[in-house]
Amino acid sequence: MRMSKLYMPTLREVPSEAELPSHKLLLRAGMIRKLVSGIYSYLPLGYRVIRKVENIVREEMNNVDSQELLMSAIQPSELWKQSGRWQDFGPEMFRLRDRNDREFCLGPTHEEIFTDIIRHEVKSYKQLPLSLYQIQTKYRDEKRPRFGLMRCREFIMKDAYTFDRDEEGMERAYFEMWKAYEKIFTRCGLDFKVVEGDSGAMGGSDSHEFIAMSEVGETQIAYCPKCDYAATDEKAVCSYDIHEEIGEELEKERVHTPSIKTIDNLVEFFDIGPDKFVKTLIFKVKDEVVAVCIPGNRELNEVKLVKILGVPEHELELADETIIKEATGANVGFAGPMALREKVRLLVDSRVTRMKNFVIGANETDYHIKNANYGRDFKGEVVEDLLLVQEGDKCPKCDSILKMDRGNEVGNIFQLGTKYSQALNATYLDENGKEQIMFMGSHGVGVSRTVAAIIEQYHDDNGIIWPLSVAPYHVIITVVNTKKEEQIQLGERLYKELNSRGIEVILDDRNERAGVKFKDAELIGIPIRITVGKKANEDTVEFVVRGKDERLEISSKEAFDKIKNEFEKQGLIF
């Protein structure tokens, strides 16, 4: 590709809405453009990277005998109603109607559609196991689309579905995918961790997430430095400290706490630690009001809460002022578990039951209650664990201290069991002619998000630093002065030779200052730069690997060897 012809609308300024490095750099490097919130166009350089990642995914899927096909993004509501997810998916689903008023959605995922195809065509045990995948555009109407390609409303995903005769087969397919995913993300150059995940809207039993590490990642994970335990914070549990506070239950006391509402203010006012408070959080769940008591120094895990309540996540909302006033009889900030309105359902984290003489809201504006005790002063439905794990909690497997880290989910694998095959009646006849339900798995890779996750790990102040495996082009030849015939000639010769060897090359033949050319090359992150300058007539070029300080003056022949070296270093074939 000649730079003079390349459509690469780079930006000098960092767009103000972009927070993450990947978002800023994809926009600045002219790789994507926003159409509307959470929906992007992939421009030529960006789309080349997408295709690179897709091809890595494709090769590794084919290696485990998964077969590629392509399904429609438009899906009829009937199938979703059969699986029960038409409601469960809630406002995240893009819905539409055709001219005959038939309901459809833009597929957020494809379990129903794959199951539908298979149930009509696969009848015998001899046709199983089966593994199918597609690389396709998905739609989710995110509440807060943000971070560029990281959380979009339209995105490119690889989704694979496996169909097996029994649970054992499903597990085998699961671990095969696991291995394939490890290869995919390794080839993309990512530093990642595999962690237990919550199955959320997919249902089923076991699931794992592949998290590309990043300090500013959206997903928080807990992991054990001693054993292999690792999970997203939504899923993570910790070994329970069954420590019960000892001591006498003191007489409870109503304390005037004018306008003192937050835990921080209360800590200061009472002059005791945050672990001596119990927070009461009020939620609206459909038509029900639910109050939740947890220790003052901990955070609630909403995913654990919706599981206990048995509702989809979008139906849980923090109560507004009116509901809080009605439920507690007090202004916001003074809710407590005592004397709540009768109809309020009260859930209590089990740790609260082991605390002694703590402070709670009095359900009376400007008052708290000191020396409250569970059992004596209030009772609720005790729930084993409602808390988010935090650094310092103990590993549930080995009791070592857990650590926290952050990253972005780039892949997930689910054991679905018979959730969809049962609902949609996907059965086969076994060796004895008996009808059996299929066991399924569902396995996703966020292709566009992987591109963003790679940039999060590979960039510096000047721009992107692509690994060779996914770079839009491998080499950029920068001709310093296009008015010098010998420079143009050498640049053209190298361009031809590299192209003929299958190396993907950009020739920067623009009539621009050298500084501009170097800046652009760095911004778009081409891994290897060959600069043709003053010593062109001696067949000498400058060789630079993006992200490294070393600048070598070498012959064009040596430059070829160096390129070969770089490919080999990154495990690629020249």
Ligand SMILES: [Zn+2]
């Ligand atoms: Zn451990």
